[in-house]
Amino acid sequence: PEPLTPGELLALDREHVWHPYGPMPGRTEPLLVESASGVRLRLAEPVEGRTELVDGMSSWWSAVHGYRHPVLDEAAHGQLDRMSHVMFGGLTHEPAVRLAKRLVDITPQPLRHVFLADSGSVSVEVAVKMCLQYWRSAGKPRKQRLLTWRGGYHGDTWQPMSVCDPDGGMHELWQGVLPRQIFADAPPPGFDAAPDPAYAAHLRELIARHAEELAAVIVEPVVQGAGGMRFHSPGYLRVLREACDAHGVLLVFDEIATGFGRTGTLFAAEHAGVAPDVMCVGKALTGGYLTLGATLCTTAVADGISRGALPVLAHGPTFMGNPLATAVAGAAIDLLLSQDWAREVARIETGLRTGLAAAERIPGVREVRVLGAIGVVQLDHEVDLAAATRAAVREGVWLRPFRDLLYTMPPYITSDEDVARICAAVCAAARAG
Ligand code: PLP
Numbered sequence: 001p002e003p004l005t006p007g008e009l010l011a012l013d014r015e016h017v018w019h020p021y022g023p024m025p026g027r028t029e030p031l032l033v034e035s036a037s038g039v040r041l042r043l044a045e046p047v048e049g050r051t052e053l054v055d056g057m058s059s060w061w062s063a064v065h066g067y068r069h070p071v072l073d074e075a076a077h078g079q080l081d082r083m084s085h086v087m088f089g090g091l092t093h094e095p096a097v098r099l100a101k102r103l104v105d106i107t108p109q110p111l112r113h114v115f116l117a118d119s120g121s122v123s124v125e126v127a128v129k130m131c132l133q134y135w136r137s138a139g140k141p142r143k144q145r146l147l148t149w150r151g152g153y154h155g156d157t158w159q160p161m162s163v164c165d166p167d168g169g170m171h172e173l174w175q176g177v178l179p180r181q182i183f184a185d186a187p188p189p190g191f192d193a194a195p196d197p198a199y200a201a202h203l204r205e206l207i208a209r210h211a212e213e214l215a216a217v218i219v220e221p222v223v224q225g226a227g228g229m230r231f232h233s234p235g236y237l238r239v240l241r242e243a244c245d246a247h248g249v250l251l252v253f254d255e256i257a258t259g260f261g262r263t264g265t266l267f268a269a270e271h272a273g274v275a276p277d278v279m280c281v282g283k284a285l286t287g288g289y290l291t292l293g294a295t296l297c298t299t300a301v302a303d304g305i306s307r308g309a310l311p312v313l314a315h316g317p318t319f320m321g322n323p324l325a326t327a328v329a330g331a332a333i334d335l336l337l338s339q340d341w342a343r344e345v346a347r348i349e350t351g352l353r354t355g356l357a358a359a360e361r362i363p364g365v366r367e368v369r370v371l372g373a374i375g376v377v378q379l380d381h382e383v384d385l386a387a388a389t390r391a392a393v394r395e396g397v398w399l400r401p402f403r404d405l406l407y408t409m410p411p412y413i414t415s416d417e418d419v420a421r422i423c424a425a426v427c428a429a430a431r432a433g
Contacts, residue, residue, distance in 0.1 A: 006032050006044040028386065031393075036067035039414050041398055048390055053398040056408035056422040060400075061225070061257045062288030065335055066411040072287050075331035079324050088116075088321040095327035102333050103294055106266060108275030111296040115313065116321040120256040120282030121155030123293030124218075126315050127278045128159040131216035131250045134301050137308025143215045145179070147206060147249075151186035152219065153226035154254050163218055165227045182210050187232035191222065191371050195235030203236065204243045211247035216278070218252040222268040222371075225257040229376045229407050231369060234272035241274040250301065252278040256293065260284040260333075261341045262409060264349065264372035277301050287332035290325040344412045348373040351416050352408070355423025362430045366404070375423070377406040377430050388433025397425030406430055 004012070014026040022028075031053075032044040041053045058064055065072060079095060086093060100114040115130075117123040128146065135143035146163055154160035161171045162178040171178070184206050188196045207217065221237050224230045237253075244251040253276040258268035262284070265271055269279070278301060282293035305313055352375035356368050359377045366380040383401045392399040399408060399422075406429050408422050 009044070031398075038066045038068070039411050039418055040067075048394045050393055050396050053393060053396055054410075054414070054418045054421055054425075056392070056397050056399045056410055056425065058284075058409050058411045059288045060283065061262065061409055062283040062286070064260060064262075064284045064412050065287045065332060066413045067288075069287065069335070071335050072289055072328055072331055075328050076289060076324060079327035082323070084324045085319065085322055087318070089316060093321070093323050093326075095323050095330055096321040099294075099326040099330045099333075102330060103281070103296060106333065106337070107279060107281075107296055108267070108269055110275050110277075110298045110300075111279055112299050113297050113302045115295040115297075115315070116326060117282075117293040117295055118317050118319045118322070119155075119291050120280065120293045121157040121160050122317065123256065123280040123282055123295045124154045124160040124254060125157055126295040126313075127218070127252050127254075127280050127297075128216070129315055130278055130295065130297055130301055130305065130313060131252065133308065133310075133313065134250065134304040135215050137304050137306075137311075142213055143249075145181055145210065145213045145215060147182040147184060147210060147214055147217045148219055149184045149186050149203075149224075151224050151227045151230060152254075153224070154218065154220070155256075182206060182214070186224070186228075186230065187236050189230055189232060191231040191233065193233050195233045195239070200236065200239045203239050207240075207243040207247050207249055211249060214247075214249045216250040216252050217244055218254060220268075221253045221255065221258060222263055222271050223258050223374065226402075228403070229369075229374070229378070229405050231371050234268075237269065237272035237274050241272075241276075244277075250277040252276055252280070254280045256280050256282040260336060261345050261412065262372050262374060264342065264345050285332065286325055286329040287335070289328045289332070290322070292322065292325040292329055341412060345373045347416070348410060348412065348414060348419055351419035352423060355420050356426060358423070359427050359430050362427060365430055373409055373412060375408045375426065377426055379404045379406070379430065379433070383429075383433040385433070388429035391428040391432035392425040395421065395425035395428050397422050399425060399429055401429065401433065406433070 033041050034044040035042045043051045115126050132144050148163040151165050154163050162181050164171045255267050259281040278297045286292050352370045356375050359365050359368050367378045369376045388401045406426050
């Protein structure tokens with residue numbers, strides 16, 4: 001095709017291309033990325049005098065190994081030489097089988113069976129379907145509602161939207177048409193805070209009261225991400241586990257954002273030492289290379305479904321188990337485990353604590369919080385997205401604030417110098433936005 005100038009590409013983008021939570025035609029100009037390598041995005045033309053930006057977002061929690069990692073590039077190229085895709089109905093292949101086995105090996109022990117979905121949202125859809133089908137198979141079709149806590153985010157498709165924050169969140173528009181779920185209060189804030197007995201009692205009471213109609217409790221363990229970047233005590237996960245066991249309710253952990261080391265443990269559930277019945281992963285699963293999610297469940301859940309009138313899990317997307325994505329995911333997990341990833345995450349945590357401490361003195365900053373490789377600066381007002389983004393770009397850093405939140409979750413390969421630079425950019429954005 002004819003080469004297009006950056007200006008022409010951006011004009012076409014504006015006219016024809018939807019962006020996340022964007023209007024049509026587009027109102028703001030996205031930055032045009034030409035390539036990415038290591039922790040750096042290279043822009044097609046200078047913006048605020050910069051053509052290179054340190055990525056403070058890991059492409060929304062996913063690019064934990066950075067861009068164009070030689071090991072992941074090689075895994076993708078090697079798989080392309082064999083096959084990029086083949087249907088999964090009636091066929092199987094080594095990358096999918098090996099990935100499933102790896103996931104079973106590294107996730108909490110009772111999780112044994114893996115559904116390879118095509119995104120995080122779909123993996124949550126599948127998790128919900130597993131739970132509802134399990135209870136139907138058990139002759140309890142009334143158990144079809146979900147309980148979650150306020151302030152969560154589980155994706156943009158239908159079932160996940162129904163358990164996103166119902167109050168002024170991204171999906172308020174759909175309240176009334178979405179499946180009606182049950183909402184507990186959001187967990188009291190603070191990863192290190194002692195669990196609040198009154199809140200624990202609130203969770204127990206709701207689960208007990210609704211047990212007859214509850215299929216499952218679904219939560220993001222330890223970090224509520226896109227719903228507000230809040231951290232809570234792992235103790236509440238133990239409360240949920242006990243209450244679910246006591247009242248015959250399944251427990252689903254959505255580890256799509258927290259999985260693969262982000263909070264300092266391989267999976268956030270490990271902070272609590274509890275295992276769910278069903279667990280969703282995505283994002284960093286492929287090191288951010290390709291779209292892939294996975295839903296894991298216990299043998300009890302899988303056997304339960306198989307005993308039903310419809311003895312199969314009724315789901316099977318075209319790109320299920322995609323060879324290219326599963327090959328890269330397998331390589332991304334091996335790469336993670338081959339390194340002292342926990343030390344790298346702890347190093348970034350230290351850098352974020354040091355660098356973001358300065359934000360506490362900026363007028364308009366309400367709170368600074370850090371956990372693992374996640375740094376959050378919460379303002380006392382809605383952030384001016386354009387001004388904050390520009391301020392970060394002037395510092396040579398890519399950030400994507402939302403609501404009253406400036407935050408970063410850098411790739412694990414980010415150097416101390418670049419972590420400091422990201423923190424300086426977050427502070428600049430806090431002053432500007
Ligand atoms: N669950 C959580 C906790 C998430 O953070 C996200 C994405 O941000 C999703 C689910 C949805 O994943 P995806 O965007 O891949 O559909």
